[in-house]
Amino acid sequence: MGEVKENSNANRDFLIAVIVLFGIWGYKHFEKNPIDWSAVVRVAILSLLCLLFITSIIIAIISIYRHKRRKKEEFAKIKGEFQDLVKHLPSTLEKCNEKFKQLEKYAELFHEEVKKAKIDVNIRIKEIKEKINQEKEEDRREAERERKKWEKEQRLKQIENQQINKIFEYFKEQKNNESIPEWALEFDSRVIDRASEKYRTFEYNSKLDKKHWNQICKFVLETEGYPTHFNAFDKEEQELYLKAIQLKKEGKLKLQEEDVYGEVDKELLEKKFYFYNELSIKDRDLLTTKCGYRHKSFIFLDGRSGNKVLIKNDNPSESDNHFCKKYLIASIDNSMSQVEYGINGQRTDVMFSVAGLKFAVEIETGTNKDIQIQRKVDWLNKHFDYWIIICPRKEKTKYKKFVDGKKSYCHTLKEGVEFIQSIINPS
Numbered sequence: 001m002g003e004v005k006e007n008s009n010a011n012r013d014f015l016i017a018v019i020v021l022f023g024i025w026g027y028k029h030f031e032k033n034p035i036d037w038s039a040v041v042r043v044a045i046l047s048l049l050c051l052l053f054i055t056s057i058i059i060a061i062i063s064i065y066r067h068k069r070r071k072k073e074e075f076a077k078i079k080g081e082f083q084d085l086v087k088h089l090p091s092t093l094e095k096c097n098e099k100f101k102q103l104e105k106y107a108e109l110f111h112e113e114v115k116k117a118k119i120d121v122n123i124r125i126k127e128i129k130e131k132i133n134q135e136k137e138e139d140r141r142e143a144e145r146e147r148k149k150w151e152k153e154q155r156l157k158q159i160e161n162q163q164i165n166k167i168f169e170y171f172k173e174q175k176n177n178e179s180i181p182e183w184a185l186e187f188d189s190r191v192i193d194r195a196s197e198k199y200r201t202f203e204y205n206s207k208l209d210k211k212h213w214n215q216i217c218k219f220v221l222e223t224e225g226y227p228t229h230f231n232a233f234d235k236e237e238q239e240l241y242l243k244a245i246q247l248k249k250e251g252k253l254k255l256q257e258e259d260v261y262g263e264v265d266k267e268l269l270e271k272k273f274y275f276y277n278e279l280s281i282k283d284r285d286l287l288t289t290k291c292g293y294r295h296k297s298f299i300f301l302d303g304r305s306g307n308k309v310l311i312k313n314d315n316p317s318e319s320d321n322h323f324c325k326k327y328l329i330a331s332i333d334n335s336m337s338q339v340e341y342g343i344n345g346q347r348t349d350v351m352f353s354v355a356g357l358k359f360a361v362e363i364e365t366g367t368n369k370d371i372q373i374q375r376k377v378d379w380l381n382k383h384f385d386y387w388i389i390i391c392p393r394k395e396k397t398k399y400k401k402f403v404d405g406k407k408s409y410c411h412t413l414k415e416g417v418e419f420i421q422s423i424i425n426p427s
Contacts, residue, residue, distance in 0.1 A: 075110055163187050167195035190316055197292035217253055220244040273327035276308040298324045303414045325363050326350055333424050343383045360387040366395035377402045390416040
């Protein structure tokens, strides 16, 4: 242990001796060669300036790099937005041009990329113009098709009305609609049905007149005078009484034979769709034999078959299936529903009014074109709080793209009925 301590002291003493000797040497050296402090100051200042210059250059380089990187990020973002706008439909010329103007601000920094973007936007503008022209041409063709279709329908309707009137006059001459002449065999069955219906209406009105005449005759036969309020009657009514009085004087006044069914209840004719259990046997016979109603076997709300109904579908362009589905869906709650609800010249098949909200139901079969569906969808979105398309299961894919699942929905009949019931009775 003593040796280590001794060695440590020896090293220390040696170091002190070296410092002392170096100090003596330095003193003698600077005594012979004094320091030029002005030169030292100049060197220090020059070194400091060089350091500041180099530091400024480094800072400038870093700032330029950061600025360029920021500009590149901004350019990349706008370029990405522009490419999305160019690639994805739908987009407009105004949007493309507006976004491209933002890109042009970076033309000096990213010349080639902006140049490529310009090519892309020109291609997109061309595509959009072509699409606009195609849509205009399609609209023009669609309008032309609709016009021709309307003209054709009008011509057919005119021919049909002529045929209906011709057969109707024949029924009037024969005083029944139980048979048709040979020249009517070539007519469409719908024409004959319409003529038969027109004759039944004519017959019904004639019987109403007959019933009214019988009432007048009965009054005159029983009282042999005029009603107390005769002077308040209109001219036609007074003439009927005058005629009855004259026939009574001539001994020719008698009651006419009345229809075994009697007068039809006007309220009964207000509805075009009945379930069998809503009507008595007498009313069913009266509506089918005298008023143009038809028996039909349809489905229940849950999709089961065998639902017997009585219908009067006066629209030749509407199928019985569509006609029945409207009234079947409306029957979910007749107090809240309205069939063929119209706004601004367009109609929805069924409208439910629930808690002040309008809920529309459209029954589709898959025959309408997309452009026709889109027009109806725009109308539904504008005028109703909620709406639903009911279609066959195989057509759901076609119609689902027009609904959003929030305001509008697409279901089969069974699904739609359950959905409507859940809205009307949420409990």
